[in-house]
Amino acid sequence: MTKANEKLTLQDIQDASERLKNWGRWGADDEAGTLNNVSPQDIVNAGRLIRKGKAFSLGLNFDSNGPQTGSWGNRFNPIHTMIATGTDAVAGRQESIKIRYADDMVTMPLQCGTQWDALGHVFNGEKMWNGYDARLVDSNGAQKNGIEKVKDRMVGRGVLLDVARFKGVDSLEDSYGISSEELDKCAAAQGVEIRKGDFVIFRTGHMERCLKAGSWAGYAGGNSPGLRFETAEWIRRKDIAAICADTWGCEVRPNETDVAQQPWHWVVIPMIGITMGEIFYLKELAEDCAQDRVYEFFFCAPPLPITKAVGSPINPMAIK
Numbered sequence: 001m002t003k004a005n006e007k008l009t010l011q012d013i014q015d016a017s018e019r020l021k022n023w024g025r026w027g028a029d030d031e032a033g034t035l036n037n038v039s040p041q042d043i044v045n046a047g048r049l050i051r052k053g054k055a056f057s058l059g060l061n062f063d064s065n066g067p068q069t070g071s072w073g074n075r076f077n078p079i080h081t082m083i084a085t086g087t088d089a090v091a092g093r094q095e096s097i098k099i100r101y102a103d104d105m106v107t108m109p110l111q112c113g114t115q116w117d118a119l120g121h122v123f124n125g126e127k128m129w130n131g132y133d134a135r136l137v138d139s140n141g142a143q144k145n146g147i148e149k150v151k152d153r154m155v156g157r158g159v160l161l162d163v164a165r166f167k168g169v170d171s172l173e174d175s176y177g178i179s180s181e182e183l184d185k186c187a188a189a190q191g192v193e194i195r196k197g198d199f200v201i202f203r204t205g206h207m208e209r210c211l212k213a214g215s216w217a218g219y220a221g222g223n224s225p226g227l228r229f230e231t232a233e234w235i236r237r238k239d240i241a242a243i244c245a246d247t248w249g250c251e252v253r254p255n256e257t258d259v260a261q262q263p264w265h266w267v268v269i270p271m272i273g274i275t276m277g278e279i280f281y282l283k284e285l286a287e288d289c290a291q292d293r294v295y296e297f298f299f300c301a302p303p304l305p306i307t308k309a310v311g312s313p314i315n316p317m318a319i320k
Contacts (some may be wrong), residue, residue, distance in 0.1 A: 008229055008257035016229070017124055017271045020236045023131045025273075030130050031145050033119050033273025035153040037197040038241045046157040046298045050319050056285040058201070058301075059114040059315035067210070067248065067279060068112050072221030078108035111311040116154070116303050117269060117276040120145035121310040122262070124270040141308025150275070151305040156241060158299025158318050159198050161186045162286050164205035171205030172225035174218070177252040178202070180234035192295040196239040199299045201318075202227070203282045207246040211283075219248055226252035232267045235274055243268070244277030244316070277301065277316065285318050294320060 026036045060067065062078045070076065082104045089100035111117070119129035120142035126134050129145050136143040164172050166186040172178070183202070187194055194200060204225040210216050218224075224247045235243060243250060251264035260266060268274045289295045298319040303312030 008255075008260070008263055010259050012229075013257070013260060013263050013266055016232055016267050020232055020267060021271045022236070022273045023129075023271070028130070030273075031119065031149040032153055033129055033275060034239070035150055035241050035275055037239050038153065038156045039197060042156050042197045046155070049157065049296055049298050052320055054288065054320050056288065056297075056318045056320075057315055058280045058282060058285060058318060059313075060279060060281050062106070062108065062113050062313060066216040067207075067219050068109075069216050069220055071218075072248075075109045075112045075220065077112060078106050081105050081107070108313070110306065110309055110313060111278075113313055114279045114281065114316065115277070116147065116301070116312050116314055117278065118142065118145060118147040118150075118303075118310045118312070119269060119273060119275070120147075122265045122269040124266050128270045129273045137310065142310050143308065145310075146306075146308040147303045147310065147312045148305040148307050151302055154199075154242070154275070154299075154301045154303065154314075156299060157195065157198050158297045159187075159192055159194060159200050160282070160285060160289050160295045160297075160318075161192075161200060161202040162190070162282075162289065162295070163202050165203070165286065165290060166190070169205065171209040174206075174223035174225060175252060175254060176204075176225040177228035177256070178204075178226065178231065179228050180231050183231065183234060190289075190295045191293065194238050194240065198238075198240045199242045199244065199301075200238075200240050201244040201277070201280060201282065201299075203246050203286050205246070207279070207281060208283050221248065222253065224248060224253045226250055227264060228252055229256050229264050229267075232264055232272065235268055236272050240274075242275040242277060244280050246280050246282045248278060250276060250278055277314070280316060288320065292320075
């Protein structure tokens, strides 16, 4: 394990990949990864966490206001287009079909806002989750590890780790790397236990900082607080179902290496098989948890079952 001020090497990344690899754990044909850690009883128990009937949406609105700025790849904000309007109706353009109505469409990258990464999203060398060949994700989509394979699996016990509040700040600074020890200390301070099959959501305050400033500059693909590379060990050891954050990419940026982009992703998605949620809006949930000191809740965030997609927009719900 590298120290905080040491740069990761390709060998470090490969060593972690082999040490933490879950391939074959749930069978040679598995396409769900760590979501297999959620048992039917876990879901029943999660339902019992609903005590005051208060629901929190953890999704950003999907519109032209963010969070993409054109600084990362080909991602852009949703483009909402009306294809039938009240103006059309009143002008008589719909009389031939004898109903007056409005209709619309959206054009968007599937990972431009609050979203899940599918297990076919990131490769390690020539492989993806469970040892499938990366070339099985081709111009027709993901023949293996598509998001539709887990359309009924994103439900269970959610836990918020409010790391920013634990550290006594509104937002962690960009480039601040959260360690496994800090995750454990935050959970202990909140009086919550991380269990097998949990959907763990951590808050850095980064999104709220951007919203307060009225600018998404640097959010998508820029410097950010996030998890250190060594937390891949924590994720594997805890056997959680998913990891989610209020940042663009969960892991700390700049990355802890000069030889790989998003090295933590190289390990946690294709090797461990973790389901990852990004760009979660956590302000109201975090405030409520701080008030009633209850950091566990019923969590439900099904993806759109877009066949062979490597990601999906979502509106995650936390219900207390």
